[in-house]
Amino acid sequence: MELSELTKRRREHVKSCEKNNDRSHQIIAGLYSDPSRFVYEILQNADDAEASEVQFSLTNDKLEITHNGKKEFDYKDVESITTIGSSTKRDDINAIGKFGAGFKSVFAVTKTPQIHSGEYHFKIRDFIIPEQLPSINNDGQTTIILPFNHSNLSCDDAYQQINKRLGFLESESLLFLRNIKEIKWKTQNNSGHYLANKDSGKAYIISQQNDEEKQQEYLLFNRPIKIEDKDIKLSIAYSLDDETNKIVPLNDTKLFVFFSTNERTGLKFLLHAPYKTTPSRETIPFEDDQNKILTRELADLVSDSILEIKKLGYLDVNFLAMLPIDDEEEHPLYMAVYEKVKTVLSTEALLPTTIANIYTTANQALLPGVKEISRLLSINDTKRLFDREYWLSTDITYDKTRELHDYLIDKIDIEKKEMVDFAKLITDVFIVKKSDEWMIDFYAAIIGINALFREKTSYQSKGVLRKKPIIRLDDDDGIHININPDNERDELQVYFPAEQESGFKTVKRVFIENEISKEFLIKLGLKEPDKISEIKEVGSSS
Numbered sequence: 001m002e003l004s005e006l007t008k009r010r011r012e013h014v015k016s017c018e019k020n021n022d023r024s025h026q027i028i029a030g031l032y033s034d035p036s037r038f039v040y041e042i043l044q045n046a047d048d049a050e051a052s053e054v055q056f057s058l059t060n061d062k063l064e065i066t067h068n069g070k071k072e073f074d075y076k077d078v079e080s081i082t083t084i085g086s087s088t089k090r091d092d093i094n095a096i097g098k099f100g101a102g103f104k105s106v107f108a109v110t111k112t113p114q115i116h117s118g119e120y121h122f123k124i125r126d127f128i129i130p131e132q133l134p135s136i137n138n139d140g141q142t143t144i145i146l147p148f149n150h151s152n153l154s155c156d157d158a159y160q161q162i163n164k165r166l167g168f169l170e171s172e173s174l175l176f177l178r179n180i181k182e183i184k185w186k187t188q189n190n191s192g193h194y195l196a197n198k199d200s201g202k203a204y205i206i207s208q209q210n211d212e213e214k215q216q217e218y219l220l221f222n223r224p225i226k227i228e229d230k231d232i233k234l235s236i237a238y239s240l241d242d243e244t245n246k247i248v249p250l251n252d253t254k255l256f257v258f259f260s261t262n263e264r265t266g267l268k269f270l271l272h273a274p275y276k277t278t279p280s281r282e283t284i285p286f287e288d289d290q291n292k293i294l295t296r297e298l299a300d301l302v303s304d305s306i307l308e309i310k311k312l313g314y315l316d317v318n319f320l321a322m323l324p325i326d327d328e329e330e331h332p333l334y335m336a337v338y339e340k341v342k343t344v345l346s347t348e349a350l351l352p353t354t355i356a357n358i359y360t361t362a363n364q365a366l367l368p369g370v371k372e373i374s375r376l377l378s379i380n381d382t383k384r385l386f387d388r389e390y391w392l393s394t395d396i397t398y399d400k401t402r403e404l405h406d407y408l409i410d411k412i413d414i415e416k417k418e419m420v421d422f423a424k425l426i427t428d429v430f431i432v433k434k435s436d437e438w439m440i441d442f443y444a445a446i447i448g449i450n451a452l453f454r455e456k457t458s459y460q461s462k463g464v465l466r467k468k469p470i471i472r473l474d475d476d477d478g479i480h481i482n483i484n485p486d487n488e489r490d491e492l493q494v495y496f497p498a499e500q501e502s503g504f505k506t507v508k509r510v511f512i513e514n515e516i517s518k519e520f521l522i523k524l525g526l527k528e529p530d531k532i533s534e535i536k537e538v539g540s541s542s
Contacts (some may be wrong), residue, residue, distance in 0.1 A: 003078065003122060010082060010129040035108035035153070036120040036165040040173070040259045042144060044102060047177045047258070049142065058162055061155055063109070065144040072118030081115070082128045102281065108270055109158045110146040146455050163187050169194060171205050173259045175220060175237050176272040201312075203237065217242055218270075219314065221305045225297050226291060234294070234301050237270040238309070247314050249322040257281060257332060264336045269323040273298050286332040287463065295336045303340040310350060310359060317352055317395040317404070320345075325407040346412050353390040360390040362412045367392050367405070369418035372445035376438070377422070385425045386417060386499035419445065426468045432480040436510050439472055443511070443520040453524055456490055466490075471521075474508045485524055495529045496521070504529045 016022075039056070042065050046054045049069025057064045081103050097362065106113045107127060114123040116138050122130045148155040166185040174180060174196035184193040192209035203220040206213060217240040224233050235256075241248045249268035254260040256272035262282040264269065273294040275284045285291060306323070309315050323345075324338040344350065349359045354374045368374040374391035383389050392414070398405050408414045423446075434442075445484045446452050446465070453470075456462035469482035471494045483505065487493040497506040507526060512519040 003075075003120070003130060006075075006079060006082070007130055007132070010126075014126045014129060033168070035105075036161040038105035038108060039162070039165050039169070041102040043173070043177070043180065043183070044258060046142070047180045050179045051142075052179055053182045055178060056166055056183070058159065058185070058187040060159060061148050063146045063148075063158075063162055065146075066138065066141045068140075069117075069142050073115065073120045074118065075120075077117075078120055078122065078130055082124055082130050106146055107150075109148060109153060109162070111149050111151065112147060113144070114145040114147070116145075129530075133266045135239045147326060159187075163190075167192070167209060170214075170260050171196075171207050172237070172270060173256065174205055175203055175218060175270065176235050176256050176258050178233075180455055202240070210216070215242065219247065219309070219312070221308065222299060223297070223301045223304075227293060232274050234298055235270075235272040236298070236301055236305055237272075238305075238314075239269070246316065247309070247319045255284065257284070263333070264331070266329045266331050267324055267337065268327075269302075270414065271298055271302070271333070277354070294484065295333055298333065299336040299340040302337045303344045306341070306344055306350060307348065314371055315350065315352065315359065317393050317401060320350075320352070320396075320406040321401050325403060325411070327411070327448075342411060351390075351414075352393045352395075354393060355390070358390065360392075362408075362414055364389045365392050365414050366390070367396065367408060367414055367416040368394055369416055369421075370445075373417060373419050373422055376442060376445055381430075385422065386414075386415075388506045419449055420464065423464045423468060426465075426470065428469045428482060431482050434480075436472065436508065439470075440511065440514050442470070443517040447516065447523065453485070453526065459492070462486075472508045472511065474506050485526075492525050494526060496526055500529050 024410040031141045039300070043054060046065075046067040046069055049067065051067035051069035054065065054067040057066075070331060082386060100394040103113075104127065112125050115121075116133070116136050121133045121135045123133055124130055150158065166187065167190065169183065169185075171183075171194040174183070174194060179198075182193060185191065190210055192207070195206045195208075197204045197206075198220060201220060203218045205218070208214075209218070219238040219240060221236045222233055223235075225232055226232070238247045239250050240246070250270065251263045251268070253265055253267055253270055255263040255265050255275070256270060257275050257277055258272065259281070261275075261277065261284060263284050263532045275291050275294055276288050277284050286295060306315070309319065323341050324334055325341070327338060329335065329338070346362050349361050351360050351362065351365050352358075353360050353365070356366075366386055368381065368391045371394035374394060377385065377391070379389050382391065392408070395401065396405055396408065409416055431439075448514070450462055453463040453465040454460065466486045467484050469484055471483050471485055473481045473483060473494070474497060475481055483494060485494060494505045494507055496512055497509055498504070507521060511521060
């Protein structure tokens with residue numbers, strides 16, 4: 001059918017709509033909350049046409065767009081773009097514009113958009129009537145011209161809205177578009193471009209406006225899946241800090257269906273999948289069966305990406321803290337990802353330990369209440385005392401990473417051990433094997449925790465360590481001898497070495513030669529023996 005025949009049919013249809021007070025085309029043209037969002041619709045058409053480069057040129061009275069799409073307009077495209085519900089992309093889940101409504105968004109700024117592509121040169125009037133135009137020489141590219149002739153929007157308002165949109169384009173879309181690599185734009189006063197490089201697992205987006213250039217780096221994970229015998233691609237993008245080369249959280253993220261939707265996910269990274277959307281493509285019916293599949297697959301991709309991030313050397317406490325660990329979030333995609341992340345963190349060796357580049361599983365992990373406990377106890381000590389092998393990184397604390405700290409305890413069932421838990425388990429067999437240097441470190445670790453070694457009073461119980469063999473006696477044969485600070489009558493039974501040799505139990509001299517250990521022993525109550533001590537010692541031995 002010739003274009004003239006289509007024009008005739010469309011004119012008859014417009015007359016019929018007017019007679020029946022049918023304004024559906026006008027309503028669809030106003031679907032978007034932001035009139036300038038049509039820019040994304042233009043980009044989606046270009047990406048579906050397999051364009052790698054798109055250019056926008058904004059002047060006072062019009063916006064001109066050109067792209068190098070391999071697929072030029074044919075008659076079916078002309079027919080599709082001038083009606084609703086007959087899109088040529090309906091059967092392609094990968095195509096962004098599947099509803100035939102997207103291009104109608106340009107009518108928010110113009111009454112007569114013009115299209116020049118292949119052998120077709122036409123403008124659209126009354127939303128659906130294509131009218132032949134003289135051909136132009138556009139070097140085999142597709143050109144779209146939007147004159148600012150809208151009756152309810154001035155040229156200046158149209159210019160300002162589009163100018164703002166081009167300057168703050170959501171360049172992250174380039175991560176998920178299949179074909180477009182570069183977007184160039186120029187206005188009367190400004191110019192810029194967005195360029196994406198996605199040749200490897202890392203993706204780079206360069207944004208330039210006038211002489212200012214910024215680069216953002218991402219870790220990009222893609223996964224091909226099949227739905228209804230169609231090959232589609234899911235993606236996740238983590239933002240990388242170019243100075244620290246660490247993954248950093250993104251805030252207020254939206255779900256991408258090639259372009260951003262209005263679905264705020266609550267996640268700290270970007271997700272993309274070709275969801276079925278509402279006609280405005282701003283919201284998503286997650287209860288749709290096909291969309292449910294995409295949600296499950298995206299959650300699996302996030303879970304699996306954590307394992308890859310570990311292999312790549314990016315898995316650290318800060319990354320764990322930006323994962324979905326808040327079970328009060330209600331967004332369906334967030335909750336699906338939350339459950340998958342919880343499973344993988346509970347079962348895989350993904351938890352960073354105090355040992356560099358060593359990760360452990362939840363059932364072999366302990367949280368140190370204070371960092372000193374993890375420094376004192378070796379893997380063998382920890383396993384013998386607590387039946388666990390590793391202490392988690394001391395960067396995970398209630399003060400610094402409270403949400404992650406509580407999540408690991410409450411949701412992943414990791415126990416937290418304080419110094420008092422260790423103190424209760426100290427035995428003579430355990431401590432006599434420790435070196436003098438270890439004992440000094442032990443004293444340094446507990447010197448500030450008075451409750452562990454305080455004396456008994458009328459209003460508080462004695463510290464647990466007063467009945468533990470934490471005092472090492474002076475010896476000549478190299479065999480370690482440890483005793484409790486107090487005897488059975490709750491009296492101190494050990495002293496500092498006196499100048500003259502005595503029969504008292506005295507602490508090994510190395511511990512009074514070290515300032516920290518001596519300070520601890522003084523706080524414990526140790527002193528040199530005197531006459532009263534001698535009387536007590538004689539009394540206790542008689």
